[in-house]
Amino acid sequence: MSNLLTSVKDQIEGIDTSGLHNCDGFDSGITANTNVEVGARIGPGSEGGTFYGIVDSFEWNPERVSDYSGLKDRIVVDLGAGNDEAGYELARIVGAKGYVGVEPFYTRQLADALKVNSMKNPSLFEEREHIPYSVLCEDMLRTLMRIPDGSVSLMAGAIDDFIIPRNVEKNRRYVASVNDEIARVLHVNGVFIDYDSVFSPNSLKLEDIGDLDRRVWKFFK
Numbered sequence: 001m002s003n004l005l006t007s008v009k010d011q012i013e014g015i016d017t018s019g020l021h022n023c024d025g026f027d028s029g030i031t032a033n034t035n036v037e038v039g040a041r042i043g044p045g046s047e048g049g050t051f052y053g054i055v056d057s058f059e060w061n062p063e064r065v066s067d068y069s070g071l072k073d074r075i076v077v078d079l080g081a082g083n084d085e086a087g088y089e090l091a092r093i094v095g096a097k098g099y100v101g102v103e104p105f106y107t108r109q110l111a112d113a114l115k116v117n118s119m120k121n122p123s124l125f126e127e128r129e130h131i132p133y134s135v136l137c138e139d140m141l142r143t144l145m146r147i148p149d150g151s152v153s154l155m156a157g158a159i160d161d162f163i164i165p166r167n168v169e170k171n172r173r174y175v176a177s178v179n180d181e182i183a184r185v186l187h188v189n190g191v192f193i194d195y196d197s198v199f200s201p202n203s204l205k206l207e208d209i210g211d212l213d214r215r216v217w218k219f220f221k
Contacts, residue, residue, distance in 0.1 A: 004118045005111070008134040011075050011098045014148040026111050026135035050157030050195060051086040053214055058093060059124055067209040068094040070191025070220060074153040077102060077185075079140040079178075079199075080163070083109035085117040087155060088133055090193075093125045096153070099133040107137040141174065144181035153190035154182055159197040166198060175199060182219075192219040 008027050009017045020027050058065055072095040078087035081101035091099040103110045118130045136143055140156075164171050179201040182192050192201065194217040200206075201219055210216035 003115055004130055004132045005115065006098075006132045006134055008100055008136050011100055011132060011134050012077075012147055012151060014151070016146040020136075020138075026107060026137060028107070028137040050082060051090045051155070054195070054216065055086065055089050055093060055124065057211070065094055067218065068191070068193065070189065070218065071096050071153045071155075071193070073097050074187055074190050075100060075151070077143070077147070077152050077154045079144075079154060079156040080159045080197075081110055081135075082106060082157070084113045085110075087157065088114055088117065088131075089122075089124070090155070092122070092131050093128050095128065096131055098131050100136060100152075101133065102136045102138060102140050102143045104137055104139055107135060111135045141178050141181065144178065144185060147181075147185040149184055150187050152185055153187055153192070154185070155193035155195070156197040156199055157195035159199065161198060164198055186219075186221060188221050190220070193217075194219060 005026070007022070008020070009015055022028070068090070071091055074096055075098045076091040076096045077100045078091075079102050081087050081103040083106035087101060088099045101110050101114065114133050114135065118133065122128065122130070164175060166172050166175060175198050179199055182199060183201040183203045186192055186204070192204065194200065196215050200217070204219040204221060207218045208216070209218045
């Protein structure tokens with residue numbers, strides 16, 4: 001099977017690519033944001049696989065896939081995608097058009113994991129083909145500010161207070177700015193999937209789609 005890595009400009013129509021450059025196959029921009037102080041969980045060995053709990057639940061309860069139908073036929077932007085393919089697998093299974101992993105700290109690990117995953121046969125929902133993916137090494141707020149209005153679906157997993165401590169004033173402002181940008185770029189028929197993160201765009205409607213083990217919110221217009 002072929003590697004489906006593609007540039008983010010070929011996935012998100014009209015995205016502002018100024019300042020981006022190709023870095024060993026993936027897109028790279030400004031990775032640091034001086035308006036946020038990251039917490040203790042950022043570092044070598046950070047736990048990945050955030051969305052695998054959701055993906056695994058589809059195997060024993062396939063009807064749950066419909067809870068994520070707002071990702072179907074959309075470009076899905078995964079904010080703080082981590083170091084593995086869990087977010088990509090969620091997007092693939094629900095029928096997304098493409099996947100963009102935004103990850104400033106574990107970009108190489110993410111790119112390697114997605115490459116390996118896209119070149120092997122799926123282990124779950126084999127009938128759902130692999131989808132194109134992009135990897136963007138950049139701060140999530142800077143990436144969101146590049147994206148046109150109403151153009152994507154999004155998700156964020158485990159970007160919690162250990163990663164962005166909200167007891168810091170400038171972090172609270174950063175989270176508020178990310179919330180505003182999520183609401184702005186969200187497609188009218190899309191969703192923002194929030195899995196235990198600090199983000200909660202108050203201007204959007206929301207639905208609890210979690211279970212006993214997971215706190216998952218679906219935001220939509």
